[in-house]
Amino acid sequence: MKPLARYASLHGYVDLCHSFGIDPVPLIREAGLDPASLNLQDRWLPASAIAVLLERSAAVSGRQDFGLRLAEMRRFSNLGPLSLAIREEPDVRSALQMLVRYQHTYNEAVLTRLFETEGLATLRVELDFGEPLESRQSAELAVAVLYRLLRGFLGPHWKALAVCFTHRPPDSAAAHRKFFGPTIRFDHDFNGISLVASDLDSENKMSDALMRPYAQHVLESLESPKGAVIVDRVRDVIELLMPIGRCSVDQVARSLGVDRRTVHRHLAEVGETYSSILNAARVDLAQRMVGSSRYSMVEVAELLSFSAPSNFSRWFRTQFGLSPRAWQDRMQHPEDS
Missing domain, CATH: 3.90.1520 (H-NOX domain)
Known part of the structure; x- marks a missing residue:
């Protein structure tokens, strides 16, 4: 890589x-x-x-x-x-x-x-x-x-x-x-x-x-196990490319200097998949972005590489059990929950 x-x-x-x-x-x-x-x-x-x-x-x-x-x-x-x-x-x-x-x-x-x-x-x-x-x-x-x-x-x-x-x-x-x-x-x-x-x-x-x-x-303590290094590398590149809409497995693989099969093989060795890491990265970023008033929901959808805001909303509800707007209101006004 x-x-x-x-x-x-x-x-x-x-x-x-x-x-x-x-x-x-x-x-x-x-x-x-x-x-x-x-x-x-x-x-x-x-x-x-x-x-x-x-x-x-x-x-x-x-x-x-x-x-x-x-x-x-x-x-x-x-x-x-x-x-x-x-x-x-x-x-x-x-x-x-x-x-x-x-x-x-x-x-x-x-x-x-x-x-x-x-x-x-x-x-x-x-x-x-x-x-x-x-x-x-x-x-x-x-x-x-x-x-x-x-x-x-x-x-x-x-x-x-x-x-x-x-x-x-x-x-x-x-x-x-x-x-x-x-x-x-x-x-x-x-x-x-x-x-x-x-x-x-x-x-x-x-x-x-x-x-x-x-x-x-x-x-x-910085010397992480090999598996952790692979996962961290893939996730870091995903988070780097996601805001510009270029976080497909092929593009991530090119950034790491390997082919997609190599990425899949290394992740499989530690019990992970590209989709699982992509989803985990989206969950973490979505929590931070939606919880902030800095971004509109359209901007969040774009930054997380969803093709449409409606797709982002459906995904978000599946992950968090609430719509993005309802989750944002709960985070910003916990006393009303």
């Missing part, structure tokens, strides 16, 4: 677009994403959609440093539970090893590897979106986030021996030199960072030995 990433990967995207005077909503929708989902930081989406969005945003804004600027808006906490575990490691080396081991819990398309030889340490960043894509902005975002993480551990005056990118230099590299320093290299044979290996021995001053077992327990 195609790699996924958390919406947290786009933290700061909307604000960055506004700072460049461009409207982010059409760009988000053009990439096949739902603008409202950007607030759901722990929801998963195809990593390829992020790559497409970043490249298009760079083109529209005219900013070749778009990915770099997005990295500047990141916070350590955007790594979610992974940030908690990394922060409690005793030194920089173990923190990076933790990042390498568990990065898939945050972004499955980014693979970071740490190599050490003859006093030199190299962090190589590889990107795999499951299909050929332009990845300049994604590469700069990933390497810049890693660079900021190292500076967080090693201090604001720390400098890398080299920061490398496989793509060509921008028309002006001033922003890149300001961010990374004078040792930036383009047209290199890998994306990543080279540093003195002894830097990795530096103590992590944020670490608290008493917190380490708890942080490790939290991180290990």
Whole structure:
């Protein structure tokens, strides 16, 4: 299946677009994403959609440093539970090893590897979106986030021996030199960072030995059983595609990089069907949407991919025993029930 990433990967995207005077909503929708989902930081989406969005945003804004600027808006906490575990490691080396081991819990398309030889340490960043894509902005975002993480551990005056990118230099590299320093290299044979290996021995001053077992327990809890991962992936893509009317099993399968038979087979192995997951997603979303006065019933029907409001009403009555309007009134005025 195609790699996924958390919406947290786009933290700061909307604000960055506004700072460049461009409207982010059409760009988000053009990439096949739902603008409202950007607030759901722990929801998963195809990593390829992020790559497409970043490249298009760079083109529209005219900013070749778009990915770099997005990295500047990141916070350590955007790594979610992974940030908690990394922060409690005793030194920089173990923190990076933790990042390498568990990065898939945050972004499955980014693979970071740490190599050490003859006093030199190299962090190589590889990107795999499951299909050929332009990845300049994604590469700069990933390497810049890693660079900021190292500076967080090693201090604001720390400098890398080299920061490398496989793509060509921008028309002006001033922003890149300001961010990374004078040792930036383009047209290199890998994306990543080279540093003195002894830097990795530096103590992590944020670490608290008493917190380490708890942080490790939290991180290990993210390793869901295989069946749960499959169900979560299918449901996340359903919820992503449903508002734009493209949540058929074929379209979900394409988003995951497999065929429909593979989706059915994986779900059958854990006692689920595509229809059961689609219905569960609709039930959850319907409760939230109908319970709110933000959406009309026609809008709810459309967002849940029903062909007509009457079909949605019949389905809703079957699920909840009430019409959508009656259920909404009960939720909004429980004292009258």
